[in-house]
Amino acid sequence: MSDKAEGSDNRASAIRALVVHPYLKGGAGKRDPDQHLDEAVGLAQAIALSVVAAEAVALSKRRPSTLLGEGTVLRLKELVEEKEIGLVIVDGLVSPIQQRNLEKAWDCKVIDRTGLILDIFGARARTREGTLQVELAALTYQKSRLVRSWTHLERQRGGFGFLGGPGETQIETDRRLIGERIARLKKELEEVKRTRDLHRKARKRVPYPIVALVGYTNAGKSTLFNRLTKSDVFAEDLLFATLDPTMRGLKLPSGRKVILSDTVGFVSDLPHELVAAFRATLEEVREADLIVHVRDLAHAETEEQKSDVESVLKELELGDAYQARIIEALNKIDLLETEAHDGALALSARSASKVAVSALSGEGCPALLERIDALISKSMNRIKVTLDRADGAGLAWLYEHGEVISNQEDETQAHLVVRLDEANLQRLKARPGARIDD
DSSP: OBOTTTTSOOOTTOOEEEEEEEEETTOOOSSOHHHHHHHHHHHHHTTTOEEEEEEEEEESSOBTTTBSOHHHHHHHHHHHHHTTOOEEEESSOOOHHHHHHHHHHHTSEEEEHHHHHHHHHHHHOOSHHHHHHHHHHHHHHHHTTOOSOOOGGGOSSSSOSTTOOSOOOOHHHHHHHHHHHHHHHHHHHHHHHHHHHHHHHHHHHTTOOEEEEEEBTTSSHHHHHHHHHTOOOOOOSSTTOOOSOEEEEEEOTTSOEEEEEEOOOBOTTOOHHHHHHTHHHHHHHHHOSEEEEEEETTSTTHHHHHHHHHHHHHHTTOOGGGGGGEEEEEEOGGGSOHHHHHHHHHHHHHOSSEEEOOTTTOTTHHHHHHHHHHHHHHTSEEEEEEEETTOHHHHHHHHHHSEEEEEEEOSSEEEEEEEEOHHHHHHHHHSTTOEEEO
8 A cells, every 4th residue: 555645736626536556466467566556646646636545456356346356345445434535546447337336335436547547638638629539539438338427518627527527317318418429529520630631731832841759658758849949838747748739840950940749648558539539639640751759768667668659659550661760769868877877878879760868958959859850861852953053042942941962063053962852852843944863
């Protein structure tokens, strides 16, 4: 039993919560139960719940009625009463029947991991698209259980009503209302998706390469985003601090401009409803010219987190070639001991796809920009162009939209070797006066 989280949120309005992480004895799970419990506590604290107790519970088997064993249910009932707990978070998948039985046994609200993550996402979404996507995911989840009333449309705060509600209502009415709302949400999301497609096509006409930051939640993506773009996107030591994609222009060492995109953090056992609902948001990753996977190198389970992120990337159907356009930003090296810190820098020097950085201090960030620059250049077309020396506008256009490697001029002409992406290559071909040599 852990009471270390007590007092973590002193707000009087905070709900007193117990976090329980059930796991099978001798199970083949890749995550350490205590690490998983700590993450669940972090999820609860991310939505300002006051976690007064947390416990990892070993199961010999999953009971169909209550998931947990009878003795554990009774023991936790005493704890709920003793500490005046109003909410129990079961860090796992809980069926509607199990949820109802546990609520009766403990006389308090019970939510599972999916419900908690959905509530966090509901409280954090800021853009219209993010709000619609989260609500669709929440309703899809709620429709499968209808354990308590559908409070989404009358909520008093952020979130989607899993943490409270006025009580039971008619299931038939709920099901009809939810079904109608889901249908409307899907239509609205289609409109949003069309708008996003138009914006994406507009960016391709500009065009600048897209660099997408991905990573496990709380790996430091937003801090790195702010460091690189000198921006002020919300970045805090909280799980899921960023939900809606944010994009900013970024100038690379070569002078080339790219668009940097900060995306939602991934997490182990991400609810499948959210993977589907956020597919449009994550399309920024699918469309990206380069992916920077930000990893928390100081975390005890950094390799497991890497595996979780890669699993989500595979679900996005990026294709086999995406591995060639990923750079791993090994973040938080400022938190490492000297030997591990120096080892990370040595690995960075040896590898073309790994860069050790500290988003907080800025160490390694220039090297990361150089690596991004090099990989973007590698993906561009290298061509020879001949222009009249008098074509100053044409020369200026090449310097602005491409990377000029060499420029040799004679009395009448300029002979250049230039790197251009495919879109700008087509634009160059349409320009009068430019001759592309074979």
